[in-house]
Amino acid sequence: MKTLEVALGERGYPIHIGADLLSRADLLASRIDGRQVMVITNETVAPLYLDALRGALDGFEVHECVLPDGESHKTLSTAEHIFETLLSVPCDRRVTIVALGGGVVGDIAGFVAGCYQRGVGFIQVPTTLLAQVDSSVGGKTAVNSRLGKNMIGLFHQPRCVVADTGLLATLPARELAAGAAEVIKTALIRDAAFFAYLEDHIDGLLALDPGVVATCVARCCEIKASVVAEDERERGVRALLNLGHTFGHAIETGLGHGEWLHGEAVAAGLCMAADLSVRAGMIVEPDRERVRSLVERAGLPTRGPSTLTPERLRALMQVDKKVVDGAVRLVLLDAIGDAVVRADYEPAWLDETLRTQRA
Amino acid sequence: MKTLEVALGERGYPIHIGADLLSRADLLASRIDGRQVMVITNETVAPLYLDALRGALDGFEVHECVLPDGESHKTLSTAEHIFETLLSVPCDRRVTIVALGGGVVGDIAGFVAGCYQRGVGFIQVPTTLLAQVDSSVGGKTAVNSRLGKNMIGLFHQPRCVVADTGLLATLPARELAAGAAEVIKTALIRDAAFFAYLEDHIDGLLALDPGVVATCVARCCEIKASVVAEDERERGVRALLNLGHTFGHAIETGLGHGEWLHGEAVAAGLCMAADLSVRAGMIVEPDRERVRSLVERAGLPTRGPSTLTPERLRALMQVDKKVVDGAVRLVLLDAIGDAVVRADYEPAWLDETLRTQRA
Numbered sequence: 001m002k003t004l005e006v007a008l009g010e011r012g013y014p015i016h017i018g019a020d021l022l023s024r025a026d027l028l029a030s031r032i033d034g035r036q037v038m039v040i041t042n043e044t045v046a047p048l049y050l051d052a053l054r055g056a057l058d059g060f061e062v063h064e065c066v067l068p069d070g071e072s073h074k075t076l077s078t079a080e081h082i083f084e085t086l087l088s089v090p091c092d093r094r095v096t097i098v099a100l101g102g103g104v105v106g107d108i109a110g111f112v113a114g115c116y117q118r119g120v121g122f123i124q125v126p127t128t129l130l131a132q133v134d135s136s137v138g139g140k141t142a143v144n145s146r147l148g149k150n151m152i153g154l155f156h157q158p159r160c161v162v163a164d165t166g167l168l169a170t171l172p173a174r175e176l177a178a179g180a181a182e183v184i185k186t187a188l189i190r191d192a193a194f195f196a197y198l199e200d201h202i203d204g205l206l207a208l209d210p211g212v213v214a215t216c217v218a219r220c221c222e223i224k225a226s227v228v229a230e231d232e233r234e235r236g237v238r239a240l241l242n243l244g245h246t247f248g249h250a251i252e253t254g255l256g257h258g259e260w261l262h263g264e265a266v267a268a269g270l271c272m273a274a275d276l277s278v279r280a281g282m283i284v285e286p287d288r289e290r291v292r293s294l295v296e297r298a299g300l301p302t303r304g305p306s307t308l309t310p311e312r313l314r315a316l317m318q319v320d321k322k323v324v325d326g327a328v329r330l331v332l333l334d335a336i337g338d339a340v341v342r343a344d345y346e347p348a349w350l351d352e353t354l355r356t357q358r359a
Numbered sequence: 360m361k362t363l364e365v366a367l368g369e370r371g372y373p374i375h376i377g378a379d380l381l382s383r384a385d386l387l388a389s390r391i392d393g394r395q396v397m398v399i400t401n402e403t404v405a406p407l408y409l410d411a412l413r414g415a416l417d418g419f420e421v422h423e424c425v426l427p428d429g430e431s432h433k434t435l436s437t438a439e440h441i442f443e444t445l446l447s448v449p450c451d452r453r454v455t456i457v458a459l460g461g462g463v464v465g466d467i468a469g470f471v472a473g474c475y476q477r478g479v480g481f482i483q484v485p486t487t488l489l490a491q492v493d494s495s496v497g498g499k500t501a502v503n504s505r506l507g508k509n510m511i512g513l514f515h516q517p518r519c520v521v522a523d524t525g526l527l528a529t530l531p532a533r534e535l536a537a538g539a540a541e542v543i544k545t546a547l548i549r550d551a552a553f554f555a556y557l558e559d560h561i562d563g564l565l566a567l568d569p570g571v572v573a574t575c576v577a578r579c580c581e582i583k584a585s586v587v588a589e590d591e592r593e594r595g596v597r598a599l600l601n602l603g604h605t606f607g608h609a610i611e612t613g614l615g616h617g618e619w620l621h622g623e624a625v626a627a628g629l630c631m632a633a634d635l636s637v638r639a640g641m642i643v644e645p646d647r648e649r650v651r652s653l654v655e656r657a658g659l660p661t662r663g664p665s666t667l668t669p670e671r672l673r674a675l676m677q678v679d680k681k682v683v684d685g686a687v688r689l690v691l692l693d694a695i696g697d698a699v700v701r702a703d704y705e706p707a708w709l710d711e712t713l714r715t716q717r718a
Contacts, residue, residue: 035684076439080504083435087506092682115474117680118499118512118592140477145439147446153477154513233477321476323451325394 034094040109072258096121102128103135110141114156129179133220178263192337244269250316267300310354393453399468431617455480461487462494469500473515488538492579537622551696603628609675626659669713
């Protein structure tokens with residue numbers, strides 16, 4: 001087991017990474033204050049791992065809330081269902097909420113933990129590659145509006161993250177690829193050597209080679225933990241973690257949340273960001289091709305969906321948390337391994353990217 | 360104009376109290392970062408004061424969201440309506456949300472400000488006595504669930520509070536009395552001399568004598584600001600501000616939110632807390648009578664509603680943010696002007712209080 005620390009003072013917490021961690025009662029119990037635990041999971045994950053988690057929570061009063069699977073359920077009305085489940089028990093303000101699932105479960109469970117009785121304890125047990133390498137770390141929580149992705153939420157740090165890489169064995173190939181999109185994103189932002197490693201090992205990651213998985217999860221968590229420690233509430237450098245996401249969120253909202261997986265939309269977004277970076281003279285064409293090729297080898301879309309026009313995508317991009325005073329700020333690439341936020345690109349370049357990077 | 364400071368470091372803010380402040384553009388503009396403002400108000404307040412507020416916001420891009428009036432609308436679904444209004448504009452993360460209204464408007468607008476794009480700026484312009492003396496200060500935000508009052512929310516401090524006492528002129532007598540309940544509560548918690556002042560001046564408060572109103576609003580805000588500065592997130596002393604509220608919330612939830620005004624339920628709760636304090640040997644009967652008499656003179660209920668049985672109230676009190684590991688902690692009185700949190704009262708005393716303090 002490898003343990004990383006997210007250095008946030010009194011809100012700091014450990015990330016445990018390794019195989020066979022789900023049964024480690026000690027990792028959980030040391031981060032739970034009260035006697036009540038509410039496990040939030042979904043219909044796909046519950047039959048696989050809920051019993052094992054319950055075993056690790058022996059001695060606590062454990063309740064559970066099993067959601068339908070999928071991004072389309074990451075809504076305020078699902079959150080309301082969870083609030084009512086908590087109130088029906090009733091769970092008091094010392095309850096700890098445990099998210100057992102992927103990014104959707106983690107985001108909505110974290111949102112509920114941040115709002116229930118103005119904030120209760122929260123633990124992440126991510127079961128997907130995407131959640132283990134990205135969404136379970138850093139305290140971003142959210143639900144979607146039909147008008148925009150992740151527009152309703154708050155920062156609420158978990159008390160710990162338990163990333164059991166053994167759980168990925170049951171993950172469908174499509175979900176695994178979606179997680180790889182965030183791995184590629186993380187390398188693109190900060191670590192050219194890690195990007196090169198992925199070019200050599202993407203097949204091993206998708207085949208769940210234990211060494212490659214452990215390396216990827218740990219490296220992504222290290223990078224994310226350091227960025228979050230530097231800028232918890234995204235007033236600066238943390239925005240870089242959204243590489244590909246302004247494009248991706250527009251795709252998700254435009255198609256309807258859940259049509260494409262989040263990682264699939266981000267993958268196309270990475271290719272769009274690389275394309276725009278070439279047009280802006282920031283990277284050269286071979287770099288764009290390296291991005292496109294790696295995304296393609298991961299089995300991910302390299303272009304936006306044919307059903308969304310450039311005009312529609314452009315309008316959807318205006319509803320994004322990185323819009324300030326009307327300008328869409330985008331994360332672009334100064335090099336592979338070096339991302340920057342830019343608002344000074346030519347609008348015509350963005351139009352060209354949206355027009356050409358469409359299936 | 361009197362200005363108090365809530366001493367919360369980088370989250371600190373001023374409370375401005377005085378007549379004719381709504382037109383003071385300078386007070387607002389200095390606390391607004393971006394160019395967009397969303398005013399949240401309700402159908403009762405909008406015709407009275409929205410134009411004046413718009414005048415004071417000249418130069419900003421001002422949007423508005425007018426809610427139906429009343430506690431029954433303080434729900435997640437109303438919050439969702441506000442989120443969609445913000446997204447439809449679209450408002451970006453530099454938007455400032457201004458609450459123009461009473462406690463319901465302030466609570467839900469603050470909740471939305473805390474969650475929209477993970478937190479945007481927020482200004483309170485309270486238009487009721489209750490909001491000016493209590494709910495607009497301190498950063499508590501919430502919506503109700505049908506299963507419990509204020510159970511969904513977060514701490515999100517405003518950038519400033521502008522309490523224009525002139526706005527109270529249009530307040531219905533019932534609402535004014537409801538606000539007086541929180542004034543009485545504040546005195547009971549911390550300031551015996553202020554309680555004695557209220558015994559002499561309650562008629563002046565209800566008649567909106569300008570000197571009495573100014574004294575009451577300022578003294579309540581001083582006390583609240585000092586308690587909040589000491590304990591922003593209610594880990595200790597701040598809980599005292601909930602005197603009467605565990606009883607009151609149970610009444611509100613039991614009757615259906617909005618049937619009794621919040622202040623009316625709190626008033627009955629104050630009398631119940633005083634009654635239980637006598638049974639616990641903490642205060643003497645003449646003190647209880649002083650509380651009851653002042654509440655009665657304010658035109659407020661001194662007992663719980665006849666339609667709620669003691670058993671039902673007792674069950675509803677179990678769903679309260681002050682319940683820890685199953686025990687209902689209550690704020691009781693060691694003296695008039697000195698409140699304490701107690702969980703060690705005899706259950707039979709509480710039963711007696713619920714049985715005898717019923718209309």
